[in-house]
Amino acid sequence: MTVQAGIPATPPRKRLTRKQRRLVVIASAGVVLGLAAGLVAYALRDSIVFFYGPTEIVEKGLTPGTRLRLGGLVETGSVERGANQRVSFAVTDGKTRTMVSYTGLLPDLFREGQGVVTEGVLEGAGRFRADSVLAKHDETYMPREVADALKKQGHWQPGETKPGAPAAPATK
Structure with missing residues (x-):
């Protein structure tokens, strides 16, 4: 890292590892599926017959x-x-x-x-x-x-x- 005119340089960005990318994808898919299930349950609430x-x-x-x-x-x-x-x-x-x-x-x-x-x-x-x-x-x-x-x-x-x-x- 070099410092120019008193401005600290930003550290290099860390890249996500393969394992972290997988976790992000799985977590995103879980959120999407949970949202879809919630919307389906909300839509069916009036058609459920007891x-x-x-x-x-x-x-x-x-x-x-x-x-x-x-x-x-x-x-x-x-x-x-x-x-x-x-x-x-x-x-x-x-x-x-x-x-x-x-x-x-x-x-x-x-x-x-x-x-x-x-x-x-x-x-x-x-x-x-x-x-x-x-x-x-x-x-x-x-x-x-x-x-x-x-x-x-x-x-x-x-x-x-x-x-x-x-x-x-x-x-x-």
């Missing part, structure tokens, strides 16, 4: 307009069919009931007393407008969430099929 039973809807005080999945048993004697494929029925968990309105074709296995999961919008005052009614191909199938809710309420029959599993084939 599962609730009728009692949970009342207890949590969910506001009308909330999009969710409602599950439970179709209350016996509550199915009313109208014109233009309109159907209304009550979904219950044994404690509380919620009236569901649906327009469209119901699954073939939809019956009173059977487990059902509907997806749609809460209209308030015990009313729910369903966009879809979910059913499984096996008539003894019950979604795990519905079975767990029924177990909590004490309505699960011990001899019934394990929740989420297909029934054993019938023997002759």
Whole structure:
């Protein structure tokens, strides 16, 4: 280093080693991936649909307009069919009931007393407008969430099929 007219010379710049360059690249990639994951989570926050039973809807005080999945048993004697494929029925968990309105074709296995999961919008005052009614191909199938809710309420029959599993084939 030489000094010119009282001005100290700047030291030569150190170059990054190969290891340091790799760490910088990896750290930069981690920041970019973290930012991308955060943006995806932020974008999906409105489209995430949660599962609730009728009692949970009342207890949590969910506001009308909330999009969710409602599950439970179709209350016996509550199915009313109208014109233009309109159907209304009550979904219950044994404690509380919620009236569901649906327009469209119901699954073939939809019956009173059977487990059902509907997806749609809460209209308030015990009313729910369903966009879809979910059913499984096996008539003894019950979604795990519905079975767990029924177990909590004490309505699960011990001899019934394990929740989420297909029934054993019938023997002759």
